[in-house]
Amino acid sequence: MGMFPGGLRMWADARTVDAVAVTNETTAAVRAVSISKRYGSGGSTVTALDGVSVAFERGRFTVIVGPSGSGKSTLLHCLAGLDSPDAGEIYLGATPLRRLGDRQLTRLRRERIGFVFQSYNLVPMLTAGENITLPLRLGGRTPDREWTDRVVSAVGLTDRLSHRPSELSGGQQQRVAVARALVTRPDVVVADEPTGNLDSVAGTDLLRFLRRCADEFGQTVIVVTHDPDAASYADRVVFLSDGRVVDDLTAPTAELVRAGVRRTGAPA
């Protein structure tokens, strides 16, 4: 923390608590309230999240940055109902997640959350089109043609729908994954290092597209990354270190994010 020993932490905590308080349930798409998560047992316990409280407003594009081991992926998994915290609560809209059974959580993931991972996003034996409509078909729903077409054309994949993932470039595969995430009109789209495996052109492309999702579709997007440039496309950046939220920037620029990253000790 260098320049602001102790002070920054206090300031950040105050802001976070503030955010939870002012973001009422109708505007927060998803929020975490004092969540903690530990891995392992006995002497080798690792604290991944240590009382994190953070809310994500509807229609905004938020980026979570932090060094590796800062707990950012764990936070994302908890927000998305993939992992459950040891303490605290996650609210998706008004729905508390911790007490949900597996069946309800699965339905919730299928209908209200969209996922994009760093890699292995697509089921290899299905075509791009089938991958996109997979969540709908798993739920036994017929895809809404108009919306599906709009999503597909937005990601620019109209002429690639019958291709297998192995026949697509990395960037195209990630765009298929984003289309799949969008197709159910979820409350929130979460992406874990979505540009990690892409070259810089394809990466920039994908981030621009996620930006457009928030702008054009009013889609809530949360992205975990350690790329400060990625953060510059976001409305807001949350800094995580050692399982705590240590900073929170609105309307960030790459420079501001780099400065923040330097303060929190993240490798740029």
Added chain:
Amino acid sequence: MIWLTVRGLRARWWRAFLTGLVAAVGIAIVAGTFIVSDTADRFGGDREIDLVRQIMLIAGGVALLVGAFVLNLTISVSVAQRRREMGLLRCVGAEVGQLRRSVLLEASVIGVLGAVTGLGLGVGVALLLRTLINTESFPGHLPGSGLVLAPRTVLAALLIGCVVTVLSALGPAVRAGRLAPVAALHDARPAARRLTVVRMVPGTLLLGAGLAAEPVAVFTLNGFLMLPGGALALAGVRLAGPAFAGRLAEVVGAPVAGASGVPGALGRLNAARSPERTAAMASALMIGLTLLTLIEVLYASARAPLLDEYRRDRADFRLTTFDKSTGASTATMPAGIVDRLRTLDGVDIVVSDRCVPGKDASALFCATDPAALARVVDLEAVAGGLDRLGAGGIAMSEDDAARTGAGMGSTVTVVTERATRTFTLAATYRDTPNFGGFLLTPEGFGQLGGTPTPGLVYMRAADGADRPALEAAVRRIASAADPAIEVQRRADLHERDLRQMAQAAAVYRTLSGLAAVVGLFGVVGTLVLSIVERRRELGLLRAVGMQRRQIRRMVRAEAVIVALVGAVLGLGLGVLFGWGGARVLAHSSAPSEFTLPVPVIALLAVLVAGAGVVAAVLPARLASRVDVLRALAAD
């Protein structure tokens, strides 16, 4: 989810096909048996076909058991390998039940595929079976026109196929459902499964119970106890195997690794580092091997007394009167026949005996000249002298002496229908399967009220005699005396028994061999999947300078080591159960003497190692073709 399963099957059709083949072998045997028995019902076949049917159904059951075992293995590996895909499906909203149903649906499709293939192969099995039935090796007769494929057979095949595959897929299906969605985010390598108490405790208990059934079966002379015992032991090894498979792989792998340098050493490490996989592959091979070893031990044990008798029988010709109505050779021959035979040229010795049963039919008392008899049948006198019997002496087998507690000079009371007399035990000898009676001199026999007219005549030709001429002369005399007299040549008498036994053994050997081949399929499939799983690692080895040839050698070493682990387990269990089986048989009507066919077992071990090399051909080729750059770039 149905469409997803179908797409998955289409993408993995070759794997599904291989998996289906595993079930097909057992189905083919069962279906072939059904076809044969339906054909027998339609066109008329012997009752004896029932026996064939029973044997074949047991064989089919065993093949299905091994098949189920290998299916369980293959489906487990396939599910473990697809964990990322399944995790991804869970992430995007597939429910636990959907994944489980998908695995089970895939299994039943594989079952149907296996059933259809099995039916096709079943026709072949039926044709082969008919050929076998109409030769000497199997009893019965089946008309050679047309085969009957009843709807019942088709239905049974489909049903068996589905039931076996779905049962085998239950465990993997449950595990598929348990996969956490985050599994999609981690590396493709499934975490090494820890040996849970859940597996170890019942595994050890099953193995213990199975092995304990063995001495109990031997002690109580109840051979049927060994069937569930064997099944329990095999299941126990499957469950508890991972506990010792790694160590065993290290031990048996040491010479293999020593013989093939760095690739061999790596192969040994690969075999030892995933005890679960090694144990699964080894135990798949083990079942067939256990059966093969068991068959070989039982065959050797049942053959030993026959060979022993053959060796000790020095009579070139044996004349019997066969009572066709009772099947017993109790009828007598004309008294003069012995003297007439003695006059023939080239005869060394002619001995006759005549036996009467004891009153309770438990013993047979035979009148003969024991000293002369000892020249045509090597009686291997144990104590006393067969030539010193006299009118009041009796000789008995050492077994009878041990059983009755009689010692040299003991008084033996003989009770027959007509008389009761006491004799003195003057000699004991080693009995043969066909010769174990109480021996008396003709004088002693007279005291029992019998006349020693010949019942059985043994003849020995002199050295250098013209045997064909002698045989012709013997046959002439015999048919002139009584057309019912049968002249048997020494070789015919024994070799027919030995040949029949060898043919039966060949059939059982083939059936057990099928089980071993099914097990080999399991090894091939598992190795192929493990290669796919290790692509990245293989790419790395290639990148740091390993030749394709060395990669192949490494995979081969692993396969051979796994096969040898299976050999240790299978040969061990097979010898153990063979020993028990021989001990039980020794007390039954079929004589048997536990014999370890060391050369055959050594040959089996060599064959298994060879089978490992064969099983490695496809996986090794796949492994050596891994593209370095793509393997390293893959996630």
